[in-house]
Amino acid sequence: MHGIPRRTLVWLTALLVVGLALPGAATLAQEATPATGDASPVAEGEATTSITRDEFYEELFAAFPFEEPQNEGGQIIWGQTSDISTVNALLTSDLPTAYVTGMIFEGLVGGSPIDGAPVPGLADYWDIAADGLTYTFHLNQDATWHDGVDFTAEDVVFTFDIALAEDSPNPRRGIIDPLLESYRAVDEHTFEMVARDQFATFVQDTAGQFGIMPKHLWEGIAPADWPNDPGSTGQDPSRVVGTGPFTFVEWRQGESVTVARNENYWDPVSIPVVDEVIMTVLPDPATEVEALMAGEIDIVEVIPAPQVEEVQNTEGLEVALFPDLGFSFYGFNLDPEKTTLFQDKEVRQALFIAIDKEAIRENIYLGYGEVPRGTQPVPSPGYDAEAIEDPFDYDLDRARELLASAGWEDTDGDGIVEKDGQPLAFTLLTSSGGGATVDQVLAELQQTWRDIGVDMQPSLVDFPSLVETITVTFDFEVVLLGFSWTADGGQGAMFACDSYGNAFNFMRYCSEEWDALEDQQLRELDPEARAQLLVQQSQIAWDDQPVGIFRFGTNRVGYTDRLHNYFPDTFATYWSFPFVWISE
Known part of the structure; x- marks a missing residue:
């Protein structure tokens, strides 16, 4: 998301993000259509084996123009306008946090920065049995925790136990549980999972959802106590222990987070070249750019x-431009216990049709990005704009007609439509720190909705408060956010009925028709047939408008040309940090 802060729930990041896209670490783009050579389910017949670590390295070094480091040491400093929320990989639910925890912790699998496909992480490779249900992960036998303790399959079992506990604070429980029948440690270096059925993206949706946590440090702590534990808040650095290429140094809340090179990293190819990476918190995007141009920081994730x-x-600065999986949107609270304003989809459609999406793209984002048609972004396998029946183009007259059809009229002449004595007036919640771009978007939405008789008042809160509102209390009417889909096109974390309270369906949207297609696409092993199911789901969610996606993103990463081997792309922004060297 660009302009609206990409500081929201990640499904990781992807959407679901657990780390860097390193050969030995999990990545920021977890979910992807399996690439050639990756183990993927087969309808019947033969067992398959995934891409190996060595094979992935070969692909990686062929795909990017890596240079031999000419210097060692130094710091990479990058700016963010929102602080992290935890240093615990299992609790990660936003992008800044995922970036940091992904340098410290690793998952069983990562995602390739080449195409987003699943690749080895803490597992060197994995096998899928002929039944298409049994997945066996062969763990790296040299991997150790930062405190020197050996990493084993018992750590993986322990992490899954916590992630799937009834009182788990893990935000991805609702994604994993419907897919996973059982899991166990076969031996010290082998972990097995059994799927409930054959699923096209089982590896990404289970093994790729979070970083593994050290059993020897967290065993005995109740899941409900994890969020406030000193090992999650960073108050006790000795408990912030991962297996990743960087070790935790300190988190100065509201100011910065520092990680340092792991000299003893178990994968010698990916031992970082630089001494430290620092994420510094700045008040707004304009300040980020000022700091970049002054040489005070090295990277700005999104240049306004x-x-x-x-x-x-x-001179000395570069901007990398590329399409990404992010988008700008607002989401309605569809829980009638919270508000009854948005139960009628004609109201939701009217509000979307009243927005001049092309004008926002051209005038606020200066042509960067795409006007959506459907919920699937351009890089997704489910993108097919021409298949979406109604583009919901800007049309104030049509918007007014839809409101009238839903029973909303201005009967008292105050300029605001009402129904049964209730005016169509609400608060739009968003995060502070978005800068001038967000201010412009808010002003545009407020004015265009006023033109159709709707009163919207913006409310800006700090990011941690926003996250709590949309993940814990759900006390909002409409919220303005940025988000990022995953490379495989799956959108169940936001739109599946069961994802409310378990993943990222903060709207409480539920469509039986959408869910039925979700069951099909999860089990469809033919990529083309699956893509068509994704298109059908996109049509349903687009028509229902539980969220109003008004822009797909073009990323604009600004950075100093002193950084060598830095390759931000569609699938990951900071994946190459261990390979980066800094010229003098």
């Missing part, structure tokens, strides 16, 4: 559109 040309024309 009006400043791209200025940064491009500044």
Whole structure:
């Protein structure tokens, strides 16, 4: 998401993010259509084996123009306008946090920065039995925790136990549990999972959902106590122990987070070149750009559109432009116990049709990004704009007609429509720190909705408060966010009925028709047939409008050209940090 802060729930990041896309670490783009050579389910017949670590390295070094480091040491400093929320991999639910915890912790699998496909993480490779249900992960036998304790399959079992506990604070429980029948440690270096059925993205949706936690440090602590434990807040650095290429140094809340090179990293190919990586918290995007141009930081994740040309024309700075899986949107609270304003989809459609999406793209984002048609972004296998029946183009008259059809009329002449004595007036919640771009978007939405007789008042809160609101209390009417889908096109974490309270369906949206297609696409092993099911799901969610997606993103990463081997792309922004070297 660009302009609206990409500081929201990640499904990881992807959407679901657990770390860096390193050969030995999990990545920021977890879910993907399996690439050639990756183990994927087969309808019947033969067992298969995934891509190996060595095979992935070969692909990686062929795909990117890596240089031999000419210097060692130094710091990478990158800016964020939102602080992290935890240093615990299992609790990660937003992008800044995922970036940091992904340097410290690792998952069984990661995601390739080449195409987003699943690749080895703590597992060197995995096998899928001929039944298409049994997955066996062969763990790296050299992997150790930062405190020197050996990493074993018991750590994996322990992490899954906590992640799937009834009182688990893990935000991805609702994604994993419906797919996973059982799991066990076969031996010290082998972990087995059995799927409930043959699922196209089983590896990404289970093994790729979070970083593994050390059993020897967390055993005996109740899941409900994890969020406030000193090992999650960073107050006790000795408990922030992962297996990743960087070790935790300190978290100065509201200011910065520092991680350091893991000299004893178990994968010698990916031992970092730099000494430290620091995420510094800055008040807004304009300040980030100022710091970049002054040489105070090295990377800005999203350059505001009006400043791209200025940064491009500044000696020593670069801007990487590429389509991504992110999008800008608002989401309605569809729980009638919270508000009854948005139960009628004609109201939701009217609000979306009243928005001039093309004008926002051109005037606020200066042409960067795409006007959506459907819920699937351009890089997704489920993208097919022409198949979406109604583009919901900007049309104020049609918007007014839809409101009237739903029974909303301005009967008292105050300029605001009402129904049964209730005015169509609400608060739009969003995160502070978004800068001028967010201010412009808020002003545009407020004015265009006022033009159809709707009163919207924006409310800006700090990011941690926003996250708590949309994941714990659900006390909101409409919320303005940024989000990022995953490379495989799955959108169940946001739209599946069961994802309310378990994943990222904070709207409480539920469609039996959408869910029926979800069951099909999860089990469809033919990529083309699965893509068509994704398109059908996109049509349903688009028509229902539980969220109003008004822009797909083009990423605009600004960075100093002193960083070598830094390759941000569609599937991951910081995946190459261990390979980065800094010129003098």
